[in-house]
Amino acid sequence: MGFFYVAGHGLAPDTVPRLDAEARAFFALADAEKAEIAMSKAGAAWRGWFPLGGELTSGAPDQKEGVYFGDELGADDPRVRAEWLMHGANLWPAEPPGLRAAVETYVAETSRAAAAIMQGVSLALGLPADHFARAYLARPTVLFRIFRYPPGHPGGWGVGEHTDYGLLTLLAQDQWGGLQVRTDHGWIEAPPIEGTLVCNVGDMLERLTSGRFVSAPHRVLNRSGRERLSFPLFYDPDFDALMTPAVSPDGVGDRRRSRWDGTDPKAFGGRYGDYLDGKVGKVFPGLKADVEAD
Numbered sequence: 001m002g003f004f005y006v007a008g009h010g011l012a013p014d015t016v017p018r019l020d021a022e023a024r025a026f027f028a029l030a031d032a033e034k035a036e037i038a039m040s041k042a043g044a045a046w047r048g049w050f051p052l053g054g055e056l057t058s059g060a061p062d063q064k065e066g067v068y069f070g071d072e073l074g075a076d077d078p079r080v081r082a083e084w085l086m087h088g089a090n091l092w093p094a095e096p097p098g099l100r101a102a103v104e105t106y107v108a109e110t111s112r113a114a115a116a117i118m119q120g121v122s123l124a125l126g127l128p129a130d131h132f133a134r135a136y137l138a139r140p141t142v143l144f145r146i147f148r149y150p151p152g153h154p155g156g157w158g159v160g161e162h163t164d165y166g167l168l169t170l171l172a173q174d175q176w177g178g179l180q181v182r183t184d185h186g187w188i189e190a191p192p193i194e195g196t197l198v199c200n201v202g203d204m205l206e207r208l209t210s211g212r213f214v215s216a217p218h219r220v221l222n223r224s225g226r227e228r229l230s231f232p233l234f235y236d237p238d239f240d241a242l243m244t245p246a247v248s249p250d251g252v253g254d255r256r257r258s259r260w261d262g263t264d265p266k267a268f269g270g271r272y273g274d275y276l277d278g279k280v281g282k283v284f285p286g287l288k289a290d291v292e293a294d
């Protein structure tokens with residue numbers, strides 16, 4: 001189905017609870033305080049806070065607010081000097097003061113888990129364990145987001161149907177759930193399981209494995225009547241890596257389900273950064289226009 005649960009991931013027992021507490025403290029601030037790290041202030045780095053309804057999925061505003069982080073890159077990093085989209089310095093709020101340490105710990109530990117899973121993907125394809133690391137992950141594009149879904153929207157709508165763009169997404173959920181996955185037999189719940197992370201396959205893993213791994217459409221419906229938080233980390237290819245498949249499509253049945261957008265990730269050729277650029281511009285069209293104008 002393109003989704004699975006990960007146990008034995010190596011995250012310390014207090015990593016997710018500490019992150020959850022710090023994130024809730026941040027979202028409890030007034031919008032004016034959160035706007036001190038608004039995404040518009042980060043430019044091409046694509047970091048910071050956006051308000052409820054500020055992000056689009058499949059052309060419709062999501063019923064969530066969130067904050068974007070990524071690898072902390074200085075102005076002297078060649079990727080920053082080249083003005084690559086989604087590369088740069090994070091915007092850290094003054095309050096709560098513990099959020100930065102909680103985020104950096106989660107990103108470091110979850111990235112190690114993702115790297116280990118990619119070794120397993122390599123082995124599953126009959127390749128050396130380090131194949132993906134050598135071919136596509138010289139400098140992984142690591143992006144992290146914290147999302148808050150408030151209660152009360154009619155139907156519980158949170159995020160519309162979509163797929164993720166890169167290799168793997170590793171997600172910590174709070175206890176309220178709401179994540180759903182589209183299968184051949186309709187939508188199913190992906191409820192929280194204590195001590196695990198949810199992992200899903202992204203578009204470029206489908207491309208690089210010639211359809212052996214499938215990028216699964218998913219959505220969020222927050223019907224618990226409670227505020228919901230989620231913590232997705234996106235472990236994606238090097239921005240400059242060519243998306244040439246690691247294995248031949250010969251003899252592989254096409255397991256791809258029809259997509260709401262009518263596209264086929266396996267048809268993409270070029271750099272991962274080109275694919276990502278074409279996708280994220282539709283999520284924040286106003287921000288993308290401002291970045292391009294600058």
